[in-house]
Amino acid sequence: MLREDVERVAGDAIHAAWIGITRLGAVGPRHRRARAFHSFGDGSMIGFPQSVLFGEGRIAIGRGTTVGPLASISAGMPSQAGMRGEPIITIGDRCTLGKGIGIVGHERIELGDDIWTGHYVYVTDQNHGYEDLDLPIGTQMWKNEPVSIGSGSWLGHGAIILPGSHIGRHVVVAAGAVVTGIEVPDYSVVAGVPARVVRRFVEGEGEGWK
Secondary structure (H helix, E strand, C coil): CHHHHHHHHHHHHHHHHHHHHHHHHCECCCCCHHHHCCEECCCCEECCCCCEEECHHHEEECCCCEECCCCEEEECCHHHCCCCCCCCEEECCCCEECCCCEEEECCCEEECCCCEECCCCEEECEEECCCCCCCCHHHCCEEECCEEECCCCEECCCCEECCCCEECCCCEECCCCEECCCEECCCEEEECCCCEEEEEECCCCCCCEC
């Protein structure tokens, strides 16, 4: 029984230590790391461990927003990581962004207020070109197109939002959907690859949702 007791105590200690590490390793508005951001609102938090955070000087986070662990949030190219200026990425108030969120901005990505996501959602405003058949796609010149996501929206697990996408307010993006640079109207549900509107609220028609 001695070995079992030692293993139990060691396990309890490891779990307690990890809880402490995740609490202390989270980035909050009063941490030194948060001062590097363009703004970091009261009550907001980026969970530990973070995967990638750079270009913080051009990332603005509102109040009461929670970003899950393993987040990758980057603004600009790596060579511009220390720059400050107008935000490239803005995340609004009271958002809850799931584990493994990826937000990669080079021109403009704007998330409104009260946006919730599942895990491993990816949002970017940049794609590489592919037209030159003599060059690897990864080395071809990129194209940037701003992205916006309206307040009150929900992005399901594994959803992907690509350059030029403008998602309205109170929109559901289904799990695994790929939004490919389209305008998504307010009060709608999109699903599929590529995503398309599958339901929409129409005021004055029955119960409204069609």
